[in-house]
Every structure is written in structure tokens, then in C-alpha cells.
Amino acid sequence: MNPQKHAVVVGAGLAGLATAVGLRHVGGWRVTVLESAPEFGPVGSGISMYPNAMRALAALGFEEQLNALPPFEVGHQLRATNGDELTRVDGATVRDLWGGQIYGFHRAHLHELLRSGLPDDAVRVGVRITGAAPGPNAKWSVRSHGTTVIDDADLVIAADGIDSPLRIQHWPDLPRAVYTGSTAWRGISPFLPEQERSIVQTFGTGAEFGFLPLTDGRTYWYASAATAPGVREPDERAALLARYAGWHDPIPRLIEASDAILHHDIYALPEVPQSLVSGRLVLVGDAGHAMTPHLGQGGCTALEDAVVLASEIASSPDDVDSALTRYDAQRRPRVSELAQIAEGIRAHSHESGEAGTQERNRTWPLLPAAEIYRTSADVANWFPPTIVNA
Known part of the structure; x- marks a missing residue:
């Protein structure tokens, strides 16, 4: 009998946990997740889960939990700052265009769902990995500030985010993450606006604001604007209310009602590596293709990565190198294209x-809604492979 192979996942964010869950479905493999944070907590804000991401979650084994969600049919609206509707599609049209519904999750809830797919002893916290290297017998070691943490990895998955130390080590010539020119605020409001359940995006000059209902009955909102990096205000709420003063209801009320407001400058990788694989090290999620959030696909593509990697490993569990080659061939073209679209938006x-702004407000109401949403429809109509052992 062949000995069990060992996959080490560096990072326990959405990408890392999803990849670990996927590999747990592959016979003959065990998984260890190493997370630098000392503990897990209810951090983050909301996330929009497009149909491609919902299908990926189902492929990872969470179909029963997803089927238990309450009915969640939402439409989509684009508006001007005064509230004028630029275009709208109802929930049925969204479902037809995108092959399913968009769900709004709190990131902490999604994290808990993924964490439930792993045994407690599979995840180690408080371990900051700074390097990885091949060793004898095709085994890799992972290190923390020069100390070897694990020395028997058959596969190392870098899910350690946009500033991934493992990517920097193994892709030293790849440009580091750069500031995109835009900053973002995010929050959760305890109320749903008095209107039909919709994702609403409002566009101004050099700024936008969006909100969508969450599965728990609250509202996730986000705002972004073109600014210099590093600008912070003593009172972010007051500054944000001033910035979006005069924008249509319920935007000011959503900002005012939020318990906490997160503010992050938007960084992205200027290019995807020529390969997402270096030996037995593979990049997933933001470590490999951090993109701007304007297409809503950062977390979604991380879940796609997890399913594709697990599927390819499962199809040839004794030929890891070929599986990684196929993973790269599938993922790199898609994430490269989506990153370009996101930056274009x-x-x-x-x-x-x-x-x-004036041209957009004039022309969008004249266009068929399906034409405006076509790009998002093409993105959302991704279907995952099945994770089946050879």
C-alpha cells in the first residue's frame, strides 16, 4: 500500500480552507493548514457569491448546507447618484443570465462553513510561514523564520494572500502588489432597505457605492473612490458621510447604521505569473492572482482554484506534477482575463x-439590460469539475 501523501496549505483564509477541504476529498492524502493568526475570529465584512462560486462550494461538499439556505432571489440595479435608475434586471433574469443566484454572505459565516469541512487537528494557528523548499525524496519543507515546521510535504499550497512570502521567494522577478489608485470602505448594516431585494450599484464621478442583502437578513455595503493611498480620517464614518453626501437614499442611512467601517486601500498584482506552479509549490487565490474587487470575483475565483486543484490531484494522485501542470493550464487563462476585466471596470x-459620468448616465438607460450584464454572465457561467479519484 502506498503511504499517505501530505499536502501543506499555508494560509487559512477562504482560499486556503477551501483548498484544504477539496484535498480532503482526495483519497490517499492528508492535509495540514498553517495559519499565522493566533486565533480565528469574526473578522471581515460581506462577500458576494456569484453562481460560479456557489457551484464551487457545492463541489467541495457543501451542497446540503447550501440547499438549506432560505430562498434568496435578488435582482440587480445600476443607479446614478441622485437615484435615477440606469438599468435593472429582476431576480428571474439574473438567474437566467448567470445560471443561478448571487448570494451575500458575511465572510465570517463563509469561513465557518469551510472550517466545518476540516477536522480540528488539521489546522494549526500562530504559525507564520516564511519559506518553502524541496528536499530529499521529492519532499518539501516549510519554514518559519529559518525553523523547519514541516519537512515531509508532497505538495505545498501558497494561500497566504496578496503579499505571499512564498510567491515572493519562488517568483522573485514578479512585480509586487501595486496600489490601483482606489480605496475602499466596507460595512454591515443591521437593516434591509425598504425596497425589493436587489444588488444596487451607484456610480458617481470617481466613486461608487454598492449594497446587497446578506443571507442573515442584514445588508452588506461597500464604497470605493479614487484617492491617494494611506489617507485615514480620525472619524471614518463622518468622513464617509461627507464624501457621499447628496447620494440617494438609503446610502447615508446604511453608513450611519453600521457598527464598524473597514477601510482598505485597493492593491492588486499587476500581472499573473507565467505559471502558478513552481515545482511542488502552487499558488491559489490572492497569492497568485489578486485582482480588484470591482468584478466581485476575488473570493469566487479562489473557490474555483480549490475545486480545480483537488479535481486534478484526484484524477492522478500518484502523478502530482502532471496534475499541477493541468491546474495551471486551466486556471491561469481564466484568472488573467478576470483580473483584466476587474481593473477595466x-x-x-x-x-x-x-x-x-454624464455619458454613462445618458447611454446606459438606452441599452438592453442583458447587454450591460453580459460580461458578468460570461464570468458567472463557470461550472466546476467533479472531484473523483482515479
């Missing part, structure tokens, strides 16, 4: 100036 909404 950010640039169009934040850098087009007043003339661009």
Missing part, C-alpha cells in the same frame, strides 16, 4: 471624469 468607474 475600476478604471472606467473611477477615472472617466465628469464627462464619462
Whole structure:
């Protein structure tokens, strides 16, 4: 009998946990997740889960939990800052265009769901991995500040985020993450606006605001604007209310009602590596393809990565190198394209100036809604492979 192989996942965010869950479905493999944070907590804000991500979750073994969610049919609206509707599609049209519904989750709830797919002893916290290298007998070691933490890894998955030390080590010539020119605020409001359940995106000049209902009955909102990096205010709520003063209801009320407001400058990788694989080290999620959030696909593509990697390992569990080659061939073209689309949307909404805003407000109501949403439909209509052992 062949000895059990060992996969080491560095990072216990959405990408890392999802990848670990996927590999747990592969016979003959055990998984260890190493997380730098000292403990898990209810951190983060909301996340939009497009149909491609919901299918990925189902493929990872969470179909029963997803089927237990309450009915969640939401439409989609684009508006001007005064509230004028630029275009709208109802929930049925969203389902037809995108092959399913968009769900809003609190990140902490999604994290808990993924964590439930792993045994307690599979995850170690308080371990900051700073390097990984091949050793004897095709085994890799992972290290923390020069101390070897694990020395028998058959596969190392770098899920350690946009500033991944493992990516920097093994792809030293790849440009580091850069500031995109936009900053973002996020929050959770305890109420749902008095209107039909919809995802609403409002576009101004150099700024936007969006909100969507969460599965728990609250509202997740986000705002972004073109600014210099590193600017912080003593009272972020007051500054944000001033920035979005005059924008249509319920935007000010959502900001005012939020318990906490997160503010992060938006960084992205300027390019995806020529390969997401280096030996037995593979990049997933933001470690490999951190993109701007303007397409809503950062977390979604991380879940896709997890399913594809597990599926390829399962199809040839004794030929890891070939599985990684196939993973790279599948994932790199898709995430490269989506990163470019996301940056294009950010640039169009934040850098087009007043003339661009007026042109958008004039032309969008004249276009068929399906045409405006076509790009998102193409993105959302991704279907995962099945994780089946050879």
C-alpha cells in the first residue's frame, strides 16, 4: 500500500480552507493548514457569491448546507447618484443570465462553513510561514523564520494572500502588489432597505457605492473612490458621510447604521505569473492572482482554484506534477482575463471624469439590460469539475 501523501496549505483564509477541504476529498492524502493568526475570529465584512462560486462550494461538499439556505432571489440595479435608475434586471433574469443566484454572505459565516469541512487537528494557528523548499525524496519543507515546521510535504499550497512570502521567494522577478489608485470602505448594516431585494450599484464621478442583502437578513455595503493611498480620517464614518453626501437614499442611512467601517486601500498584482506552479509549490487565490474587487470575483475565483486543484490531484494522485501542470493550464487563462476585466471596470468607474459620468448616465438607460450584464454572465457561467479519484 502506498503511504499517505501530505499536502501543506499555508494560509487559512477562504482560499486556503477551501483548498484544504477539496484535498480532503482526495483519497490517499492528508492535509495540514498553517495559519499565522493566533486565533480565528469574526473578522471581515460581506462577500458576494456569484453562481460560479456557489457551484464551487457545492463541489467541495457543501451542497446540503447550501440547499438549506432560505430562498434568496435578488435582482440587480445600476443607479446614478441622485437615484435615477440606469438599468435593472429582476431576480428571474439574473438567474437566467448567470445560471443561478448571487448570494451575500458575511465572510465570517463563509469561513465557518469551510472550517466545518476540516477536522480540528488539521489546522494549526500562530504559525507564520516564511519559506518553502524541496528536499530529499521529492519532499518539501516549510519554514518559519529559518525553523523547519514541516519537512515531509508532497505538495505545498501558497494561500497566504496578496503579499505571499512564498510567491515572493519562488517568483522573485514578479512585480509586487501595486496600489490601483482606489480605496475602499466596507460595512454591515443591521437593516434591509425598504425596497425589493436587489444588488444596487451607484456610480458617481470617481466613486461608487454598492449594497446587497446578506443571507442573515442584514445588508452588506461597500464604497470605493479614487484617492491617494494611506489617507485615514480620525472619524471614518463622518468622513464617509461627507464624501457621499447628496447620494440617494438609503446610502447615508446604511453608513450611519453600521457598527464598524473597514477601510482598505485597493492593491492588486499587476500581472499573473507565467505559471502558478513552481515545482511542488502552487499558488491559489490572492497569492497568485489578486485582482480588484470591482468584478466581485476575488473570493469566487479562489473557490474555483480549490475545486480545480483537488479535481486534478484526484484524477492522478500518484502523478502530482502532471496534475499541477493541468491546474495551471486551466486556471491561469481564466484568472488573467478576470483580473483584466476587474481593473477595466475600476478604471472606467473611477477615472472617466465628469464627462464619462454624464455619458454613462445618458447611454446606459438606452441599452438592453442583458447587454450591460453580459460580461458578468460570461464570468458567472463557470461550472466546476467533479472531484473523483482515479
